[in-house]
Amino acid sequence: MFFFDSSFIILIPAILVAAWAQYKVSSTFNKYSRYRSQNGYTGAQVARMLLDGSGLYDVPVELIPGKLSDHYDPSKRVMRLSEEVYYGNSVASIGVAAHETGHAIQHKNGYVPLIIRNSIVPAVNFGSSASWILFLAGIILGIKGLVNIGIILFTLVVLFQIITLPVEFNASSRALKILERRNILYSDELVGARSVLSAAAMTYVAAALTAIANLLRLIYISRDRD
Template identity: 40%
Template sequence: MIIIFGLSAFVSWRLRSKFNEYAQIGLSNGLSGAEIAQQMLRENGIHDVRVLSVEGMLTDHYNPQDKTVNLSADVYYGRSVASAAVAAHECGHAVQHQVAYAPLKLRSSMVPVLTLSSRYMQWVLLGGILLLQTTPIPLAIGVALFALTTIFSFVTLPVEFDASKRALAWIQTNGVVNQREYGYAKDALWWAAMTYVVAALGSLATLMYYASILLGGRRSS
């Protein structure tokens, strides 16, 4: 767990460092993140998705429920390599939605269940640990709920990697970036993807921890 925590901290720091670095490198074509997003959507035949500016740093995301590409202000108005990479990546999710990309459909279908279970999961796990010597059932339920969270984390991985793949292919094919800028954009998106990898591994490690408590308690009872 300590190793995962340290790795997560390092990757998060590295991601912010990379995006701060690439945010200072102006895009040769002078396009803003919003303009790049609108162009990518349009050229993929997507006309029902809005591109919006939202508050915060690295808060960029695609919302399949209301069909919006939400870009942080620095990305929306920025005219840098970082802005291009992030804007194209989020539009990659919109393209996934349009073509009914299976992992995205699976992840979206899991959201309502996870939203409900997350409200009670920690309390169920805590109660399960306290009641373990009496009955293993509450902790077993908590482990099952946490397993759903872990599965969600791993389902997210192909969704994120595929969105980056689509983004990089599009910005290169359409001349949005030159060869040097493409390398920077690829590096930035790689570090972004690593945050999801570390999160998935962290979730798996935590699941194994709770599962070991459950199995240990059952053996001693």
């Protein structure tokens, strides 16, 4: 089978890093979810405070299902927080809420990596599904052109994952600075929030490594079939 040929070994390091990153973010979040912040603010309250403090009064904070499903939607200009973060008053909940606020501030300020990432989303969505179809069709039919188009389309996925890294790291940096400046979290609490956001950032690093490994695998298979 194509998916389980010898080239699969290229993915193993990325898979291991991704598994470790998922474990790390889950365990770190769970750890600091047990630490109630001194001020007692919930994630929703902190998000609202930081949004209003940045002049983003028209960005609503909505509740969504799922664990760590929190995100800022730039297309609809809305922040969505999971129940644990929305209602939680832990160091972990506040850190995540502030991170998502960081994305809203990036959007307002025209942060270039975020603009680039948002602009290529439609192409990436198409490329992520069509790339494998075209690549496999090219391999099966022996059409080199389809194989190359598949690789080019998947390169967009890799580019998206790489551009995501500065977007995420910058959002965390903004969040921690604001939390400290506004005395929402204090010294030991900031250490906890930083740990949570650093662990979360590793999942994006893992995603980038996985995308790069998949691209290398496609290139390897393409050359091996020549």
